[in-house]
Amino acid sequence: MKVAGNKSIYGAAVGILMLDARFPRIPGDMGNATTWDFPVHYRVVRNASPDRVVRRGAEGLLDAFVAAARELVADGVDGLTTNCGFLSPFQQELAEATGVPVAASSLMQVAMVNSLLPPDRRAGILTISASTLTEAHLAAAGVPAGTPVGTTEGMREFTSAILDDRPELDVDAARADNVEAAQALRAAQDDLGAIVLECTNMTPYAADIAAATALPVFTMEGFVRWFQSGLVPRRFPLP
Numbered sequence: 305m306k307v308a309g310n311k312s313i314y315g316a317a318v319g320i321l322m323l324d325a326r327f328p329r330i331p332g333d334m335g336n337a338t339t340w341d342f343p344v345h346y347r348v349v350r351n352a353s354p355d356r357v358v359r360r361g362a363e364g365l366l367d368a369f370v371a372a373a374r375e376l377v378a379d380g381v382d383g384l385t386t387n388c389g390f391l392s393p394f395q396q397e398l399a400e401a402t403g404v405p406v407a408a409s410s411l412m413q414v415a416m417v418n419s420l421l422p423p424d425r426r427a428g429i430l431t432i433s434a435s436t437l438t439e440a441h442l443a444a445a446g447v448p449a450g451t452p453v454g455t456t457e458g459m460r461e462f463t464s465a466i467l468d469d470r471p472e473l474d475v476d477a478a479r480a481d482n483v484e485a486a487q488a489l490r491a492a493q494d495d496l497g498a499i500v501l502e503c504t505n506m507t508p509y510a511a512d513i514a515a516a517t518a519l520p521v522f523t524m525e526g527f528v529r530w531f532q533s534g535l536v537p538r539r540f541p542l543p
Contacts, residue, residue: 311379311380312378312379312380313345313379313380313381314380315343316343316344316345316380316381317342317343317381317382317383317532317535317536318342318344318345318381318382318383318384318385318528318531318532318535319344319345319346319347319373319376319377319379319381319383319384319385320334320335320344320345320346320347320384320385320386320387320528321347321349321369321372321373321376321384321385321386321387321391322334322335322346322347322348322349322386322387323348323349323352323353323354323357323387323388324348324349324350324351324352324353325353325354325466325469326469326471327354327465327466327469327470327471327473328471328472328473329505330473330475330508331508332507332508332509332510332525333504333505333507333508334385334387334504334507334524334525334528335387339507339525342532342536345376345379345380345381347372347373347375347376348372349365349368349369349372350368351365351368352365352368352369353469354388354466354467354468354469355467355468355469357388357390357391358388358390358432358433358436358467359433359436359467361390361436361438362390362391362393362394366394366397369386369391369394369398370394370397370398370401370402373398373401373402373406374401374402376402377402377403377404381404382404382405382535382536383404383405383406383407383531383532383534383535384398384402384404384405384406384407384408385406385407385408385524385527385528385531386408386409387504387524388409388503388504389409389410389411389431389441389445389502389503389504389524390409390433390436390437390441390502391408391409392408392409392411392412392441392442392444392445393440393441393444394408395408395409395412395444395445396444405531405534405535407527407528407531408445409441409444409445409502410500410501410502410503410504410522410523410524410527411429411441411442411445411447411500411502412445412446412527413427413500413522413527414427414429414445414446414447414448414451414500415446415447415448417498417500417520417522418448420498421497421498422497424495425495425496425497425498426448426451426452426495426496426497427451427496427497427498427499427500427522428451428452428453428454428489428490428493428496428498428499428500429447429451429452429453429454429499429500429501429502430453430454430455430456430482430485430486430489430499430500430501430502430503430506430513431453431454431455431456431457431502431503432455432456432457432462432463432466432467432502432503432505432506433455433457433463433467434453434454434455434457435455435457437453437455437502452489452492452493452496453489454485454486454488454489454492454499455485456481456482456485456506459481459484459485460477460480460481461473461474461477461478461480461481462477462478462481462482462505462506463481465478466503466505475508478509479508479509479512482506482509482512482513483509483512483513483516486499486513486516486517486521487516487517490517490519496519497519497520498519498520498521498522499513499517499519499520499521499522500521500522501513501521501522501523501524504523504524504525506523507523507524507525510523510525
């Protein structure tokens with residue numbers, strides 16, 4: 305049997321473009337390798353801090369993300385994703401520059417989730433920073449106009465710990481922020497049928513959010529699992 309080469313790294317179909325951060329990445333976070341039960345390949349985009357990407361619109365960072373994406377593809381990945389929902393405006397440029405499938409943002413799930421729901425229900429977004437989540441971010445991800453948005457911004461722990469890149473995280477307080485923000489979103493929207501978590505760092509709290517709201521919750525971790533299953537379809541034994 306002969307096999308084909310031309311890659312530096314084999315077996316890691318998904319390449320993850322990481323922000324340059326030092327806050328704790330607990331299990332469930334994309335940047336914690338134990339989150340995945342399949343191999344992934346990481347590349348940190350230097351100087352792409354959470355503050356610069358989320359609060360300051362990732363200004364001046366496109367070239368750095370494109371360069372890192374090209375390096376991942378040159379190493380051997382078959383598809384790319386990022387670890388921040390606010391990178392949706394880079395979707396097209398990353399795909400064009402690399403020639404591989406790209407899932408830049410969890411926000412790309414909103415329209416798909418809407419298609420799963422009854423006609424009188426719609427998905428809402430829970431974000432780390434509603435004040436800087438712009439129409440441009442939403443449009444780049446195909447989010448329908450008028451989609452309801454809730455946020456942990458201004459609460460006790462989660463948003464400030466991540467965006468200020470603090471070296472410690474109070475997990476219980478961060479969980480409470482996420483649950484309370486999701487409950488507030490549901491209380492404000494009678495037609496809410498599901499919640500899409502914009503922020504990849506919210507994934508560790510998804511089960512708590514689902515339990516508290518009695519709604520389906522869609523995360524970047526679940527999106528990447530779906531994405532990976534297309535890049536590497538499961539092979540079944542045939543009769």
